[in-house]
Amino acid sequence: MPSDLNWAIGGEAGDGIDSTGKIFAQALSRAGRHVFTSKDFASRIRGGYTAYKIRTSTEKVQSVVDRLDLLVALTQRTIDENLDELHEESVIIYDGERSWEAEIPDEITGVSVPLKSLAEDAGGAIMANTVALGAACEIASFPIENLDESLEKRFGDKGSKIVENNKDAARLGRDHVRENYGEFDYELETTDNDYVLLNGDEAIGMGAIAAGCRFYAGYPITPATDVMHYLIGRIEQYGGHVIQAEDELSAINMALGAARAGARSMTATSGPGIDLMAETFGLAATSETPLVICDVMRSGPSTGMPTKQEQGDLNMTLYGGHGEVPRFVVAPTTISECFHKTVEAFNLAEKYQLPVYLVSDLALAVTEETFDPMEFDMDEVEVERGKVVDDETVDEWLDEEGRFRAHADTEDGISPRSLPGTADGAHMSTGLEHDELGRRTESTDMRVKQVDKRQRKVETARERETFDYREFGDPAAETLVISWGSNEGALVEALDILENEGIDVRVLSVPYIFPRPDLTEEVEAAEDVIVVECNKTGQFADLIEHDVLTRVQRINKYTGVRFKADELAEEIKGALAADTEVTA
Amino acid sequence: MSSDVRFTDFKSDKQPTWCPGCGDFGTMNGMMKALANTGNDPDNTFVVAGIGCSGKIGTYMHSYALHGVHGRALPVGTGVKIANPDLEVMVAGGDGDGYSIGAGHFVHAVRRNVDMTYVVMDNRIYGLTKGQASPTSREDFETSTTPDGSKQPPVNPLALALASGASFIAQSFSSDALRHAEIVQKAVEHDGFGFVNVFSPCVTFNDVDTYDYFRDSLVDVADDDDYDPTDREQAKDAITDADKEYMGVLYQDENSVPYNERHGVEANKADIPDGAPEGAMDLVREFY
Ligand SMILES: Cc1ncc(C[n+]2csc(CCOP(=O)(O)OP(=O)(O)O)c2C)c(N)n1
Ligand code: SF4
Numbered sequence: 020m021p022s023d024l025n026w027a028i029g030g031e032a033g034d035g036i037d038s039t040g041k042i043f044a045q046a047l048s049r050a051g052r053h054v055f056t057s058k059d060f061a062s063r064i065r066g067g068y069t070a071y072k073i074r075t076s077t078e079k080v081q082s083v084v085d086r087l088d089l090l091v092a093l094t095q096r097t098i099d100e101n102l103d104e105l106h107e108e109s110v111i112i113y114d115g116e117r118s119w120e121a122e123i124p125d126e127i128t129g130v131s132v133p134l135k136s137l138a139e140d141a142g143g144a145i146m147a148n149t150v151a152l153g154a155a156c157e158i159a160s161f162p163i164e165n166l167d168e169s170l171e172k173r174f175g176d177k178g179s180k181i182v183e184n185n186k187d188a189a190r191l192g193r194d195h196v197r198e199n200y201g202e203f204d205y206e207l208e209t210t211d212n213d214y215v216l217l218n219g220d221e222a223i224g225m226g227a228i229a230a231g232c233r234f235y236a237g238y239p240i241t242p243a244t245d246v247m248h249y250l251i252g253r254i255e256q257y258g259g260h261v262i263q264a265e266d267e268l269s270a271i272n273m274a275l276g277a278a279r280a281g282a283r284s285m286t287a288t289s290g291p292g293i294d295l296m297a298e299t300f301g302l303a304a305t306s307e308t309p310l311v312i313c314d315v316m317r318s319g320p321s322t323g324m325p326t327k328q329e330q331g332d333l334n335m336t337l338y339g340g341h342g343e344v345p346r347f348v349v350a351p352t353t354i355s356e357c358f359h360k361t362v363e364a365f366n367l368a369e370k371y372q373l374p375v376y377l378v379s380d381l382a383l384a385v386t387e388e389t390f391d392p393m394e395f396d397m398d399e400v401e402v403e404r405g406k407v408v409d410d411e412t413v414d415e416w417l418d419e420e421g422r423f424r425a426h427a428d429t430e431d432g433i434s435p436r437s438l439p440g441t442a443d444g445a446h447m448s449t450g451l452e453h454d455e456l457g458r459r460t461e462s463t464d465m466r467v468k469q470v471d472k473r474q475r476k477v478e479t480a481r482e483r484e485t486f487d488y489r490e491f492g493d494p495a496a497e498t499l500v501i502s503w504g505s506n507e508g509a510l511v512e513a514l515d516i517l518e519n520e521g522i523d524v525r526v527l528s529v530p531y532i533f534p535r536p537d538l539t540e541e542v543e544a545a546e547d548v549i550v551v552e553c554n555k556t557g558q559f560a561d562l563i564e565h566d567v568l569t570r571v572q573r574i575n576k577y578t579g580v581r582f583k584a585d586e587l588a589e590e591i592k593g594a595l596a597a598d599t600e601v602t603a
Numbered sequence: 604m605s606s607d608v609r610f611t612d613f614k615s616d617k618q619p620t621w622c623p624g625c626g627d628f629g630t631m632n633g634m635m636k637a638l639a640n641t642g643n644d645p646d647n648t649f650v651v652a653g654i655g656c657s658g659k660i661g662t663y664m665h666s667y668a669l670h671g672v673h674g675r676a677l678p679v680g681t682g683v684k685i686a687n688p689d690l691e692v693m694v695a696g697g698d699g700d701g702y703s704i705g706a707g708h709f710v711h712a713v714r715r716n717v718d719m720t721y722v723v724m725d726n727r728i729y730g731l732t733k734g735q736a737s738p739t740s741r742e743d744f745e746t747s748t749t750p751d752g753s754k755q756p757p758v759n760p761l762a763l764a765l766a767s768g769a770s771f772i773a774q775s776f777s778s779d780a781l782r783h784a785e786i787v788q789k790a791v792e793h794d795g796f797g798f799v800n801v802f803s804p805c806v807t808f809n810d811v812d813t814y815d816y817f818r819d820s821l822v823d824v825a826d827d828d829d830y831d832p833t834d835r836e837q838a839k840d841a842i843t844d845a846d847k848e849y850m851g852v853l854y855q856d857e858n859s860v861p862y863n864e865r866h867g868v869e870a871n872k873a874d875i876p877d878g879a880p881e882g883a884m885d886l887v888r889e890f891y
Contacts, residue, residue: 049891050889081790100689157633157853204670213891214891215887215888215890215891216890216891217890221890225886225887228879228880228883228886229874229879229880229883229886230879230881231875231879232873233872233873234682234686234687234872236678236682236686247615253886255867255882258870258872258875258880259872260685260866260868260872262681262685264678264711265707265708265710265711266707268674268675268678269656269678269707269708269711270678272671272672272675272678272679272682273678273679273681273682273683273685274702275669275671275679275681275682276669276678276679276683276684276686277666277682277683277685277686277872278682278686279649279669279679279682279683280649280682280683280684280686280690280872280873281686281687281871281873282686282687282872282873284682284686289840298672298673299671299675302671302672306669337796353859392884392887392888392890392891395876395886395887397879397883398878398879398885400878400879400883401873401877401878402876402879404875420616422616438644438646438873439649439667439683439687439690440646440647440687440690440871440873441646442646442691443646444646444667445645445646445648445662445665445666445667445668446667446668447615447650447661447662447667447668447669448667448668448669448670449661449662449669449670449671450670450671450672451670458615458617458662459662459670482698541826545797594818
C-alpha cells in the first residue's frame with residue numbers, strides 16, 4: 020500500500036485553490052508527514068488555470084515529479100493540463116452534478132462527489148473545496164481529524180461556526196466516498212515527527228527578523244511580494260518597520276537611508292526592480308553602506324513571464340551597474356538556506372560595509388517544504404555588526420583636526436563606522452569619489468586608494484569567511500554535477516534515481532556566486548562536469564569555465580518550469596551518453 | 604544636544620565651489636541657522652542632499668550626511684527618519700532634482716508627512732549641467748536646450764504640494780537672510796513634512812529670475828495681517844495666483860500628525876541584540 024502521494028487541486032484563479040491546497044499541506048505536515056508543494060499559476064487574478072500540488076511522503080521530499088496520483092479537478096482544464104502526469108492508478112475527484120461534464124480519461128478512476136450540494140448541506144456552497152478535501156482524505160486513508168486543526172487555523176478568525184461547518188463539510192465528503200466507492204490503494208500513515216512547513220519568501224522574511232533587520236522598504240512584484248507580506252505585521256513585534264514605497268527607486272533609497280541611520284535594512288524585488296535599483300546599488304557600494312538587496316528571480320527579460328521560474332539575473336547581480344563596485348552575491352539553494360543565507364547576508368553587509376545581493380528564485384519562493392523546526396534554531400543566530408565605533412572608540416579614528424575618517428584607508432579595507440548620534444562621528448558620505456573623510460575628490464592618488472580599499476574588502480572576506488559548497492552523492496564519482504539556486508532539491512532526488520541505475524554522481528550545490536569557492540580541484544578530478552541551471556545561456560557555467568579554464572557540459576532549462584527530479588536524471592544520463600559518443 | 608551650539612558648528616571646513624554670488628550660499632546659511640536655533644547639533648543632525656549645484660550642500664555642512672543620487676534624496680531622508688526618529692533630518696536639492704527626476708518621490712514624501720524638512724533651491728534652471736531648462740523655468744525662457752524659448756509651462760511646486768496633501772508649505776528668498784532663516788526654522792519646528800521652496804538665484808545661467816527680480820516682486824504674506832496660513836482656501840488662492848509670487852509660510856496644518864506618530868515608529872532602530880530577538884522561536888512555531 021503506497022504511503023507516498025502526489026496530490027493536486029486545480030481550477031480557475033479565484034476558486035480558492037491556494038488556500039485549499041495549503042490546508043491539506045498543513046494537515047499532512049502536522050500529521051508528521053513530509054510535504055513538498057508547488058504552484059502553477061498564471062499572471063491573472065480571476066480565471067485562468069491554476070493549481071496547487073503536493074507531494075507527501077514519510078521520507079524527505081524536495082522536488083516535483085512527473086506523476087499525479089490524486090487530482091481534485093474543479094474544471095475540465097485541470098484534467099487536460101495534467102494528462103501527462105496521470106497514470107492508471109490515478110484518481111480524479113470531480114463534481115458530477117456541476118454544469119461541466121467531466122471527461123475522465125479511460126482507465127483513470129473518476130470519483131464523483133457532489134461538492135457543491137454537500138457543501139450547502141454543511142452550511143454554504145463556498146465550502147465545496149473542503150468537501151473535496153474530506154473526499155481526498157478518505158481515498159488516501161488519511162484520518163480526517165488531521166484536517167481539523169488546519170481548518171481552525173485557516174478559518175479561526177471567522178468564528179467557531181465557520182470552523183465547525185467546514186469540519187462537517189469535510190466529513191460529508193468523506194462519507195460520500197465511503198458510501199459510494201470501495202477502498203482505495205493508499206494509506207497515508209501519520210508519524211510523531213514534528214515539522215514546520217514554509218516557503219522561501221517566508222524563510223527570507225524570518226531570517227531578516229532573526230538577523231535583527233529593523234527596516235524594510237519594498238514595492239510589490241511577483242514573486243518577491245511575499246517577503247513583504249510576511250514581514251508586515253510581524254517585524255513590528257520585534258521592533259522593525261515595513262514601508263511600501265512608491266517604486267523600487269524609492270524602496271532602495273529608503274533602505275539605504277535607514278542603513279545609514281544604523282538600522283539593519285533590506286529591500287526585496289524581482290528582475291525589473293533590480294534594474295531600477297542599479298544606480299543606488301552603486302551608491303551603496305561607494306558610500307560603503309551595508310544593505311541587503313534581495314532578488315527573487317522570475318523569467319525575464321523585461322516583464323517576461325512574471326509567474327514562471329528562471330535563473331536569468333545572475334549576470335545582472337554580478338555585473339549590473341555602471342563602474343566597478345565590490346559586492347557579495349549570495350544565493351540560497353533550499354528553503355532552509357533562504358533563512359540561513361539571509362542572516363549571513365546581513366552579517367556580511369555590515370562586516371564589510373557593502374551591498375549584498377541575496378538571490379533567490381521563483382521556485383524557492385512559491386514552494387513550501389517541511390523541515391525539522393530546529394533547522395531554524397534561533398539560538399544559533401549570530402549578529403555581527405562589524406567595525407562600529409562608539410563614543411569611546413571614535414577618537415582613534417579622528418584626524419589631527421578632529422574629523423572622523425569614515426573612509427579611512429585600512430589594511431583590511433574596512434573602515435570604521437559611526438552611527439548617527441555618536442559624538443564626534445559626524446561625517447558625510449557620497450556617491451562621488453571621496454577622500455578618507457568622505458568628501459569629494461578628483462585626486463588621482465585618492466581615487467586609486469579608495470578603489471583599491473573597497474576592492475580589498477573582498478580579498479579580506481575571502482581570507483576570513485568560508486565561501487564553500489554543499490555536497491551530495493558519491494565524492495569519488497567521475498561525474499560531477501554543479502548547480503546553484505533552487506535546483507538542489509531536484510538534483511538530490513535525481514541522485515537516488517541514478518544510483519538505482521548504477522550511475523554514481525557527485526553533486527556540488529554552490530550558494531556563493533561572489534565570492535565563490537574555487538572549484539578547480541573538483542572539476543579536474545572529474546571525468547564529466549555538468550552545470551545545471553534554469554536559463555538559456557548558462558551564466559553560472561560561464562563562471563566555472565572562466566575560473567577553471569576548461570569546458571563544461573550544460574543542462575539548461577528555460578521553459579519557465581523548474582527542474583523535476585526524474586527529468587534531471589534523464590538529462591544527466593543524456594549528457595553522459597552524448598559525451599561518450601564524442602570521446603569514443 | 605548642547606545649548607551652546609552656534610550655526611557655524613554646522614559649517615564644514617570645505618570651501619564651497621559655488622560661483623561667487625550664487626544664491627545657494629544664503630540658502631545654506633539659513634539652514635544652518637535654523638538648525639542651531641532649534642537646538643540641534645551636528646551629531647544629531649542628518650542632511651541628505653540631491654544632485655546639482657544645490658546638492659553640494661551636504662559637503663559644505665558639518666553633520667551626518669549623505670549625498671545621494673539624482674532625484675532620490677527624499678526617500679533616503681524618509682529611511683533615515685524612520686530608522687532613527689531622534690535625528691533631525693534635513694533634505695536639500697534643486698528644482699531639477701526635486702521636481703523633475705524626483706517629482707514622483709516629492710508627491711509621496713509630501714503625503715507621507717514624515718517629520719523632516721525639505722529645502723529646494725529653486726533657481727529655475729539646471730546649474731550643474733550648465734544651463735538647461737528646468738521644470739520651474741518660465742514659458743518662453745531661452746536656454747541651451749530651449750533656444751527658441753521653452754514651450755512647456757512650468758510646474759508650480761507649491762500647488763503640487765498642496766494638492767498632495769502637504770501639511771507645511773513655505774517659500775523664501777535666499778538673500779533675505781533673516782527672514783529666510785526664520786522660515787526654514789518654522790519648517791524644522793513643524794511636526795511633519797516641512798517643505799520650503801527657496802528662490803536661490805543662479806547668477807551664471809539665469810538672467811531672468813535674478814536677485815533684483817525677486818527683491819522687487821516677492822510679496823511676504825507676513826506683511827498682510829489678514830493672511831492666515833492655517834486657512835487652506837486662502838493658501839490655495841495665494842499659491843495659484845498667476846500674477847504674484849509670495850514668500851513666507853503659506854500653509855500650515857495645525858493638526859498635522861507625522862508619519863512616525865501615526866505608525867508608532869518612535870524608537871531608534873539601530874540598537875539590535877547580538878543574536879535573534881527574544882521569542883524569535885515563535886516565528887518558527889507559526890509554521891506548524
Ligand atoms: C540619473 C542622472 N541623470 C542626470 C544627471 C546629471 N545632472 C546632474 S545635476 C543635474 C541638474 C540639476 O539641476 P537642479 O536640480 O536644478 O540643480 P542646480 O544645479 O540648478 O542647483 C543633472 C541633470 C545625473 N547626475 N544623474
Ligand atoms: S551655476 Fe548657478 S547654481 Fe551653480 S553654483 Fe553657479 S550660480 Fe550657483
